[in-house]
Amino acid sequence: MSFPWANDYKPSHPFMVWMDEKLPLPRFVYNAVGGGYPVPRNLNYWWNFGFLALICLGIQIVTGVILAMHYAANQGVAFDSVEHIMRDVNWGWMLRYAHANGASAFFVVIYIHIFRGFFFGSYKAPREMVWLLGVVIFLLMMATAFMGYVLPWGQMSFWGAKVITGLFGAIPLVGEPIQHWLLGGFAPDNAALNRFFSLHFLLPFVIVGVVVLHIWALHIPGSSNPTGVEVKTESDTVPFYPYFIAKDGWAAGAFLLAYCAMVFFFPNALGHPDNYIPANPMQTPAHIVPEWYFWPFYAILRAFTQDFLIFPAKLMGVLAMFSAILVWFLLPWLDRSPVRSARYRPLYRKFFYALLVDAAVLGYCGGSPAEEPFVIISQIAAMYYFLHFLVILPIVSSIEKPDPLPYSITEAVLGADDHAALAAKA
Amino acid sequence: MIRIFSFLAGLFFAAALAWSLVLGTIGLSHDGLPHTVEKAFHEHPHAPAGGFSFDGGFGKFDNAQLQRGFQVYSEVCSNCHALRQVAYRDLAAIGYNEAEIKAIAAKAQIPVYDPKTGEVKSHKGLAADHFPPVVYAGQGNPPDLSLVAKARHGGSDYIYSLLTGYTNQPAELLKKFPEAKTPDGLHYNPYFANLNIAMPPPLTSDGQVTYSDGTKATVDQMAQDVAAFLMWTAEPKLDKRKQTGWTVLGFLLFATVLGYMSYRNIWAEKKGH
Numbered sequence: 001m002s003f004p005w006a007n008d009y010k011p012s013h014p015f016m017v018w019m020d021e022k023l024p025l026p027r028f029v030y031n032a033v034g035g036g037y038p039v040p041r042n043l044n045y046w047w048n049f050g051f052l053a054l055i056c057l058g059i060q061i062v063t064g065v066i067l068a069m070h071y072a073a074n075q076g077v078a079f080d081s082v083e084h085i086m087r088d089v090n091w092g093w094m095l096r097y098a099h100a101n102g103a104s105a106f107f108v109v110i111y112i113h114i115f116r117g118f119f120f121g122s123y124k125a126p127r128e129m130v131w132l133l134g135v136v137i138f139l140l141m142m143a144t145a146f147m148g149y150v151l152p153w154g155q156m157s158f159w160g161a162k163v164i165t166g167l168f169g170a171i172p173l174v175g176e177p178i179q180h181w182l183l184g185g186f187a188p189d190n191a192a193l194n195r196f197f198s199l200h201f202l203l204p205f206v207i208v209g210v211v212v213l214h215i216w217a218l219h220i221p222g223s224s225n226p227t228g229v230e231v232k233t234e235s236d237t238v239p240f241y242p243y244f245i246a247k248d249g250w251a252a253g254a255f256l257l258a259y260c261a262m263v264f265f266f267p268n269a270l271g272h273p274d275n276y277i278p279a280n281p282m283q284t285p286a287h288i289v290p291e292w293y294f295w296p297f298y299a300i301l302r303a304f305t306q307d308f309l310i311f312p313a314k315l316m317g318v319l320a321m322f323s324a325i326l327v328w329f330l331l332p333w334l335d336r337s338p339v340r341s342a343r344y345r346p347l348y349r350k351f352f353y354a355l356l357v358d359a360a361v362l363g364y365c366g367g368s369p370a371e372e373p374f375v376i377i378s379q380i381a382a383m384y385y386f387l388h389f390l391v392i393l394p395i396v397s398s399i400e401k402p403d404p405l406p407y408s409i410t411e412a413v414l415g416a417d418d419h420a421a422l423a424a425k426a
Numbered sequence: 427m428i429r430i431f432s433f434l435a436g437l438f439f440a441a442a443l444a445w446s447l448v449l450g451t452i453g454l455s456h457d458g459l460p461h462t463v464e465k466a467f468h469e470h471p472h473a474p475a476g477g478f479s480f481d482g483g484f485g486k487f488d489n490a491q492l493q494r495g496f497q498v499y500s501e502v503c504s505n506c507h508a509l510r511q512v513a514y515r516d517l518a519a520i521g522y523n524e525a526e527i528k529a530i531a532a533k534a535q536i537p538v539y540d541p542k543t544g545e546v547k548s549h550k551g552l553a554a555d556h557f558p559p560v561v562y563a564g565q566g567n568p569p570d571l572s573l574v575a576k577a578r579h580g581g582s583d584y585i586y587s588l589l590t591g592y593t594n595q596p597a598e599l600l601k602k603f604p605e606a607k608t609p610d611g612l613h614y615n616p617y618f619a620n621l622n623i624a625m626p627p628p629l630t631s632d633g634q635v636t637y638s639d640g641t642k643a644t645v646d647q648m649a650q651d652v653a654a655f656l657m658w659t660a661e662p663k664l665d666k667r668k669q670t671g672w673t674v675l676g677f678l679l680f681a682t683v684l685g686y687m688s689y690r691n692i693w694a695e696k697k698g699h
Contacts, residue, residue: 083511093663246689253682264671276577306449308442316442333428371460379447383440390436394429
C-alpha cells in the first residue's frame, strides 16, 4: 500500500509506543488519513467531495439516531410522532430539518462526486474496485433514502412506497408475490412501515462498512488526479496531513454554510407539501413524485409508454430504470481509452457535457407531471442516456485521438522548466 | 465481448424508447398539447400587499396579528376545521398568559373514550389538551388545519389568496369549456387546484369578527390574519429557527475564514501564495 516515500509512523510518547505494539490503530489512522498517505499535489476542488460525502454520512447517522429515539414506527402514530418531534422535542425541529435536508445535501455531494469520476476517468484501471464499491454505496443510499422518506407516513410517503414497491409487480410471473413479500401485505401498511424503519436504521451502517472498503481500495493505487497521469516521484505528492486536511477542512466549512442556509432558512424547499398531509390510502395525490434526487431515474421509468415486442411498457420501464444505474458497473470496461482525464480527451469531453445536460433534462422531466411535452422530452433524453454509456463511450474511446499528456504531475503543476530543474537537483 | 453485449443492450433500450416516441408523437399530432380548464384558469397564489411579517430571513411572527388570526379561526374556521397538532398550552407562544389559556381551553369540550363503559364522554378543556376534533358524522371531515400552511404549494400566500379569491366563473371560461361549469354545491375559486371547492366562502363581509385591538376587520385583513395564524400552527418554531440560523451561519463563516487562512498558510510553500 502507498508509495515507498510515504512518511513512516513514529510514536514519540511512551503511551503511543505501547499502544502501537498492542493495537496499531493510531498507525492505521496515520497511514489512512494522516501524514502517511501521499496524495497527488494537483488535486482540484472537485476532489473535496469524497470528504464532504463522509461529513454528510456522519450528519445523517448522528441526527438519525437521535430522531429514532423520538419516532414511533406505527402507522397509527408515525405522522403525529414526527409532529411531536417538530413541536415538543427540544431542538427536534432542527434535528428533523437537518436530517431531511441532509439527505438532499448528501445526494448533491454524491452526484458531483460521481460526475467528477465521469470527467476525470476515476473509474479506470487500476481503480475499478474503488468505482464498483462506489456504485454499491450509491445503490445503498438510494434504498436508504427511499425507505427514510416513507417513515413520516405522509401522502407522498405512502404513495411513493406504493409506486416503488409496485415496480416489482412488473416482473413476469413472480412479480406480484415478490411485491407482497416485500411489503408484508397487499399495500403499504404497518408491516411495511416497520420493516422500512428497521432497514432504514440498518443500511447506513452497511454504507459505513462499504465506505471503509471504498477508501481501502482507493489507498492501494492512491488517489487519481486531474491530469490522470500516475504519480511518478515524491515531488508529485504531498502528505494528506496537513495539506489535504487543511483543504478539506475549509471546503467543509463552505459546504456547511450552504447546507445550514437550507436547514434554517429554506427547510421545506426541497420537500413536497403533500407529505404534510397524513397518509390516506383512499385518496391518490394529483401527481406522485419522488424526492428530487430520484427524478432522472423516475423520468426514465416513465419514458416507456408503449409495449415493445414481447415486453410490456411497465416492465421495460423498470428494467431501464435499474439498468440506468447498473450500467455504471460496466463503465471501466466500456471506456477503453488509456487516457483518464477528459482534459486530454477533446471528443469525450463533448459527450461528457452532453451527459451532464441530459441528466439535468431527465431530472426536470422526472419532477414534472407525466404529460406532454415532458414525456417526449424524457424519451429523447433517456435514449441519449443509454446510447451514451452503451454505444457512444466504447466507440469514442477507440476512435478518439487524445491531446498530448504532461510528463508528470510535477510538470503539470510547475511547468516543464521547473520540473527539469527539480529533476537536476534530485 | 462485453462491448458487443453493451451495444445490443443500448440499441434495445433505444429502440424501445424510439417506439414509444413514435407512437407518442403520432398521438400528440392528433390531440395536441393537453389543454385543460385547470391549466388555463388556475391562478398562482400571491402575497397580500406588503407581504407577511414573517417573510424573509429576518421576518418574525407578529403576536398581535397571530391573536387576531386565532380569533378568526375560533369564530369562523373552527366550526368545521380542527387543529389537532396544537395544544392550548402552545398559545403561550403567541402572547397569551396562563389564565387566558385556561379560560380559552375551558370553553372547549374534549371527548374522552371511557374503556370501562364504552361511552365517549367529554371533559372541559385543560391547557395540556390538544384542540378537539370537529366531526360531522357521516358527511366526511373537512381537512385539519394544523399543517395546512406547509401542506399546500404557496403556504400562507395560498391561504390568503384562496380566502379572498372566491368569484363568479369568468364568462370566457364557460365559453371555452362549457362542460366545466361549477357543479351545484361547489364554489368557483381560481386558486383551488381544480377550480371548484366545496367550502363556501368563509369570510364574506367586513366586520364579521370584532377585533379587540381596534384593527378594522376587513375581509382582506381577516384573511391575512388567519393565514399568518395558520403559518404559526404549522411552523411554531419559525422565529427560533431563523434566529438560530443567523448564529450558526455567523459561526460557520468565522470558522470557514479561519480554515481558509490556515489552508493558504499550509500550502504557501507548495503554491507560492
